[in-house]
Structure formats: C-alpha cells, structure tokens
Amino acid sequence: MKINKNKINRRGTKAAGLVGLTLAFGLVGGIGLPATPARAAATWTTGNSTASGDQDNVAIASSRTGYTAIVWEDDRDSTPTDSVGSDVWVRLFHNGEPKFEKKVSAGGTAGKKWRHIQPDVGVDDLGRVVVVWADDPDGNGYYNIPIRIFDSAGKLLHSARANESSDGQQTKPSVAVDPDGSPPPGAGEESDPYNLEVSYAVAWEDRQGEAKPRIAMSRFVNATRRFEKVVSPTAGTNRNPDLAITAGATTTLVWEEDADANGTYNIGLTRLDKSANVVLKRTVANADVAGQQLAPAVAATFDGAFAVTWQGDKHIAWRGFTSTGKAVTGDVAVQTGEVTQPSIGIDGQSNVVVTWTTAGVDTFAQGFAADGTSTGRLPRQQLSSNTEGRQEGLVPAVNANGEVAVALTDDADGNSQDQIHLGFGLSTTTW
Template identity: 45%
Template sequence: MTAFASLIVASTLVVSAAPVEVAAAEVTWATANSVATGDQDFPAIAANRTGQVAVVWEDDRSGTDPADNAHSEIYLRLFTNGTPVYEVKLSGGGTSGTAWRHLSPDVGLDDRGNAVVVWADDPDGNGVYNIPYRVVSPTGTVRASGQANASAAGTQILPKVAVDPDGTPNNAAATAFTVVWEDIQGTGPATVKAAGYTNMTTKAYEVSASQTTGEHHRPDVAVSASGEALVTWDEDADANGSYNIGLTRLARADGAVVLSRRTANSIGDGQQRTSAVAANFAGDFTISWVSDHTGSAGVWSRSFTAAGTARHAEVQTSTGAGAGGPTVGIDDRANAVVGWTVQGANPDVWLRGLNPDGTTGGGRLAAQALSQSTAGRQEQMAVTSSPWSEVGIAYTDDADGNLSDQILLGVGPTNAEWLTLRAPHR
C-alpha cells in the first residue's frame, strides 16, 4: 500500500462543511530539498498512477539574500510511496562574474516514472531567457536534453510542461510531452508558444497556441493519453486591457488547433488571470484561475468534458478574500482538487475538492488549510492528483521567519471515498 493510501482513513476524517485546518498527523510530511541552506522557491509537483511524486524547485543554497534569485539552480526530487528515490541538479550554473539565473521550473511525470523538467534559463546573465528541458529516468539519470524554443530571438519565460501518461502510439516506451511558454519579441506583444515532442528529442511541432493579436501571458498545459495538448493562458486578443482565460487544444502530430480558441470563463466582468489546467487519462479537464469580478480576488474553477464542453459555469473555489496562485489536479473520475495561497500578514496554503459538476461534498476534500505549520509564511502552493485521487502538495515554508524558504512535500490525503475500497495499485 502506498504512503498515500495508508493515510486514507485519517485524511477523510478532516472533510467537513466548514473550513478546517489539517493537523500534521493527517499528512506524511517531508522536506523536498535535502540541503536546507539558502533559499528554495517556486515548487512544482506531478504524480502518476504508480505511487510516484516528482517535485522541482528553484534552489539558491549558496545565496545569502533570500530576495536575490541570482545563481538559482533547478533541482528535481522523485519520491515513490513517500520515500525519496533520487535528487538531481538539472541546470548548469552560468558565466562567472554575471548574475546568471535558472527560474520558474515545472515538471511532468509519465506512468513509468520518467520526469520532464523545464525552466527559464539565463546562463550568461544578460536578462534574456530560453526554455531548456531535461528528460530524467526513474533512477535520476538524464536521458535527454534540449531547448524547447527553436529561435533564441527575444526572451522566453514562464514555461510549463505536461507529459503523455502512456507514451505514443506503437511506442509505449516513448516519453512524449508538450512545453508552453510566454514569448516576447522586442517591443511586440507577448504571445504563447507551444512545442510538442513525440519522444525525448523528436520535436513534432512548434506553434503559436494563442492568437497573434493582443497580449497573451502565463500559459499552462495539460496532456491526456491522446497526446493532444490543452493550453490555457491570460488572453487579451482584442487588446482592450481586459483579460479572459484563453483555451485551445493542439493535435499531437503537428500542433494544429483541434479545439477552437475560446475563453474558458463564462463571466467576463473584471480580470481573469493566472490559470492552471489539469487533464486526466481520458481527456476530461478542470481549469482554475483568479478572478476579481466579485470585487475582490478569488479562485474560480470550471470543469469540461474531453470534447471541450463545459459541465457548469465557473464556481468560486477559494474561501475569503486575497486568494491567488491557483493550482489544480484531477483524477480519472474527473474529480478535481484545487489549491491556492491566501495572502496576508501570515500567508497560508489551502485546498478543496470538487465534483465534476462543480459541487462539493460526496467524498471530496472540504476547503481547508493544509500546511505542516501555521507559524510564519506558507506560500506558492502546488497540488497534484494521481488517477486514483491521491493528493500531493508542495509549498514554500518559512515557519521560523528568517525569510529563507524550504520546500515542504505532503502526501496522504485523498479526494475520493472510493479509493478506500479499491486494492492497492502496487
């Protein structure tokens, strides 16, 4: 039985109608980074159906100023059933005497345990970024390296990656994935680009996922077993300064648009920004984002069928004001788990579960603070769900108030009562 499954009964006990805080005993906690010196930030997390969780982060273990991200490196750590398997540094430093940086990593994980990591890379410290990727084996060996953006012109930032869970047709051993990023060329408006790979170094396409008019920022991506890539982003195609959540789907073979570009949100008042998307094996997906159409910021969510049909209008997921940084996972029954950070004097990380129709209850996790400690700052929430609805979280923690963060990993909660009845998957 996995570390997730072994704590199922305890974690379902915390589900209630009102927000509650989960005691540390309900979750198996670990510090994702093995070296505690310096400052660790911006975690991302991914899970597969075989009990594995991958966590990636920015690591500035040699720095003395937590506010300065110069010389940050990218680290990846894989856990199986809650036990660490490996930790590996994936970036390569930079030019001596410059403020080189490796920033904003993301990770995807296939069902064989192969991880794909991307980040924004400025090894010469000139302020211009490209998007490298690494494919890492289940034992921590780098299997392939490359650069997602073919042209180094302009600057490429805020990458995201999603991995096909079961490889490609006629080649289940292939590690297939899609990378998206924000592309800025000179003084021109930002667009969203996507690059799809049918295997580690076999690039099938690089296309504009967004419209080419107006401004487009902060993409996210999800890939189902079909290999098609769902892409979301902050969309202002008409350049009127009002943002919606853009949505499209790209074909595996050539990046052609197979779900027409559209807005994921049905309410257009205010600003809709910073979306997160997750898809399951069959292609059902959930999108969460920040909206201020009620007068204060909150996280809203909407679920869709594999055909791209909305199951419901967006529902407010977060509780209280000041919620941001949405993150989302989804299981094979299309139950979603949504995380966010509540800002304030002592920021904290929250999550809740949703049914496919946007309702709560019925075994879904109630809205609750989910952190090991409430002292100091807990921020930058990242959440994932396995196909079995096993929930993993990662966030930055500064419980001692020294402004230097660690990356905490929590496993154990489940977002579905049915998980307690099934046989262990390993």
C-alpha cells in the same frame, strides 16, 4: 480577443455574471462551511534535503504508478533572497520514498547575474521525469527554455530546448508528460512499455522585440521536436500559460488573454492533437467575463476531460469541461478575499482539488466533484505542515486513482529563506 463575435455582448452581461458567481459561492463553492478533517491527514516531509539557502517556486507532478516529482529554484549564494545565482533542482519520490535528487541546471558565467528560474515538471508512469525552466546562464537578461529528461534512477536520458529559435524572450514555461509515452517508430500497438519514448509538450510566453507577448508551444518525443506553434492570438497581450496532456498527446492550453488590448484579461483556452491540429478552437474558459481573470492552471484526465482554475477579482474559481471541450459547470467559486496562486489537479473521475494562498501567508485546499458540488470530496482546509510564519504557493498533484500529493514553500521562522514541504496521503474523496 479573437474568440467569437459575441465578445461585446458577453462583456455587457456584467450583472448577470455576478449573479451567477454569487450563486456558485452560495450553492457549490462551500464558502462559509466549517472545515472538517480530511479522510487521512497528510504525511509531511521536507522536499529539499539541503536546508541552506532559499528554495522557491515549487512545481509538482505525479503518476498513477506512485511516482511524484518536484522541482524548485534553489539559491545558495551569499544573497539567497534574490533570484541571482538560482539553480533548478529536481527530486523524485516513489510511494512517498525518495528515489533521487539532483541539480539540473548548470550554473552560469562567473561575474554575471545569471539565473535559472520558473521551473516546471512532469512525470510518466515509468517514472521518467521531464524538467523545464527559464534559463539565462550568461546574465544578459534574455531567457530560453531548456529541457532535461531523467529516468527513475536519475540518469540523464535526453537534453533539448523547447524554443527552436533563441531570438527574443522565452519565459514562464509549462510542461506536461503523456503518461503512456509514445511507441517508437515501427513499433506495433502492443509495444513493450519499457521501449516507449517519452512524449510531452511545453508551452511558454514568447516575446519578440517590442511586440506584445504571445503563447507558443512545442511537442516532443524524447529530444525530437514534432512541431512548434504559436497557439494564442498574435494581437494584444497573451501571457502566463499552463498546459495539460492526455494519453495520446492531445494538449490543452490556457493563458491570460487580452487580445483586444483593452486591459481586461480572460482565460484563453484551446486544444491541439499530437500532430498540431486544432481540435478545440480558441475560446475562453471563464463563463463570467466581468473583471480580471488571471493566473490560470489546467489539469486533464487520461481521456481528455479537463478543469481550469484561475484568480478573479478577489476570488478563486474553477470550471470543468468534457473531453470535447463542452462546459460541465459554470464558474464554481472556491474562496473570496485576498487570494492568490490558484492551482488544480484532477483524477480519473473528474473530481478536482483546487489549492490557493490566502493573504500571502497560508495555504488552503478543497475538493469538488465533476459537477461542482463538494459533498464527499476533500474538505476545505488549511493545508501545510505547520501554520507558523509564511506558507505560500501550494500546488497539488492528483493521479488517476484520486491520490493527492501537495507541495508548498514554507518560511516558518520568518528569515525570508524558504524550504519545500511535501505532503502525501490525501485523497480526492472522503469515502
């Protein structure tokens, strides 16, 4: 781990770290508090309009102007429970009403085990949608990261590829879209917003030959690559990235980091401005470095405050930061037990909503204030349209106004073929 010279000392504070985590559970995590109703119950709809096949691995994004986009893997072949023959679909909603739905991947070579998997999505304030995924259309087992950009009516605007070189293996992409877009060349500061170009960043797990994986990212305007850069250490293992972007295209990245190859992971953290300058040197997001810290997710406000969540040893935790990268909280523990798949959203006041899956069958959410307390925030609750069968992979989209949309995969009838359920109408606060 190439973060600082205090790594050994921090590893040595296991007992102190556990004490801090225990306090977080007792005081601000809300563990053991009775669940109370949210201010408004979610209004649920089916995300995918065609029920045949298996819909998995949903991602969600929203804007302050009422747009919500979801993407998912959609497998409608004769064996829908595997990922062979999966395509990527996107659907856009505005104020809860569907705008368009379409397949964005292009199938694959006949007779080959082709796959389009691991999709992610972003949307800006004009309803322009950016979709990325890991793409193996010829079934050779090697993936690249395509990019597709659509307007709010579903018209394809731009196509690109996140990774400039197709050498090696590129998987697990994450995308974030600047809500304000970027003025076109030569435009003044007061450029007509409808002439703005789509500004976004993509991160992915990059593996070259027998080398350990590392984290790379590119920033784009429309289909033009502004830069591509390896952002993690090149030593050890660095994997499973997530990123968030501010208005102004400063990008915050997190990932599972084991740069010293000792088998123990922390949550790597760094930040780059729109020109690839590092504005937050590589560090770790988690305060307690005892045990394993995995599956990170990050969300950022317009002005750059951000929050990170992750899966620890049988618990979910999160931590908040200012726009300069200074920690606001310690590790705020959310839930203990057999918990997985954490995700997070943040509003304009740095209130957050954390979601997770418990024991692989039920999905939960809880809101917190910027200081880690939970009074007056979205109460901790089981959150899905029903509780029959298996629900998992709950992900939130929180806009600057505190409006919360959520999506999850649901297998209520136990046939191992999921549907995407989408919930609207929640809020980060209860007042």
